[in-house]
Amino acid sequence: MVKQSVLGLMLVFSISIHLSAQTKTMNIAGVNRTYIVHAPSGLNNPPLVFNIHGYNMDAQSEQSYTQMDKVADREKFIVVYPSAINKSWDLSGANDFNFILAIIDTVDKQYKIDKSRIYSCGFSQGGFMTFQLACRYSEIFAAIAPTSGNLSGNCTLKRPMSMRLTFGTNEGFSGGTAAFMQNVTKWIKLCNCPETPVVTSPYPSTNSRSLVTRLYYGPCDGGTEVIADSVRTGGHEWPMNTNDRINNSEETWAFLKKFSLKDGVAVNNQLIPSTAKVISATYSAGIIHLQGIEEQTPVQIVDTKGRLVANSIVNQSQISLKDMAQGIFFLRLRNDGSTPLTMKLLIN
Template sequence: MQKIMILALLSVVLQWSVFAQNTTIKVGSSTRNMIVYAPSGLSNPALIIQMHGMNQDAPYQKNAAKWESIADREKFVVVFPNGNNKSWDISGNTDIDFLKTIIDTMYNRYKIDRNRVYVSGFSMGGMMSYHAANKMADKIAAIAPCSGYLFNNTAASSRPMPIIHIHGDADDVVRYNGVAGVIEAWRKHNGCPATAITTKPYPANKAN
């Protein structure tokens, strides 16, 4: 029985290693790296780019986000890029070029659906998501920043950008009290109505 359990565990580890790969790519004259998770049975899949926070890295974000089981079920590719020095260039083009190269690489490798490229990230990775919306809206379908926003509230995408922003009100690093200004800037930029629509998917006393 012990041998069977060891073999089963080894099978799972080997399967994961096939689906998740540490990958390096050239971006201009630089070499950048990332973790790519690509399940079997892909056909014109969507791509999710999931970025870590400051002083974190791709393995940390992969373990925190736990996208693998969802990617297995829905058949999409997830990329966890590594920022230089565990940070992101949220004002220039260094990491914009990185994201564009990731998209092209994933198209060449997995024939991703270029109309279904989504950018997300935590904390500084969330800030980078907004920067990507402003700089490369023609390359991405939507963004989903978590606990991160640009402090100047810049909303300058070349087209209306679908956004889901997730933020905890106890955040003492990227303060929750700055979220309203960000949402208002993007509401105006996207041409959304001024009257908010509140959705409560779960009763407050039954949320899990």
């Protein structure tokens, strides 16, 4: 009886895995193409994330390597892992891009996805592919997060798009740190971002052992952001060890989920419902008066070039600052300890 019960549990577990992650096939230009769809239970108008493998990999290896299914199960979004022909993406031809577009249509027919929240991430050559998708289809993809991949050739965006790039400083591929930072420079120009980043090192600041440095450029046009996460001494990898790195799948989703193609009143590109409490900042006689911000909230004040002007703490709904110059400034904070906010402040 015990053996039968264990076997029954194994069968149920196997069936549940099969139902949430399915390998599918479609024909593109006369060639059968395969991809994996991981669709958690309880979906309602879900976002869609493409997770694109590197050279000499496939959908299955990317799924296993990045472990993004765990994040999708908790956050209720669909992950698609497409497979390239002969384990290599054709970045110059049309068929691979038509394959991705066809997957979007097919998945939408079955799951009724939120088409304003389609994203792409990828590792190595999958990062190259992610950049190309953004450059070709910025009206379709809301944001991207390549890892260890470069932006090749020219890029024109139909609209500003948020981008997060992750790389190791000791990569033996893709041109190293200089090439990756060239990608960042190109992207901040495309999105009209401040040229000087806000630096967090180590990132996260709560982990003194972390080898990760985060460069934040923003806010950029349209409320977009550009982030570069570099792993000191890191190789060609999708970092997952949170002892001295980050869980890249968690960080990727935390970044992507903030952005949508929908228009609306936004703080850091997150739509604010009309029922939300009012959040405001006004300046008078050396005092920034804040409404809707919790006490003891840390605040960064930066200028339009992204340069840090001051660090402060909210005390009695205000921040005391002396000798502030006239101009436009941005207040960056995390209200209630988790929700990232950026507010514009005019001093005249």
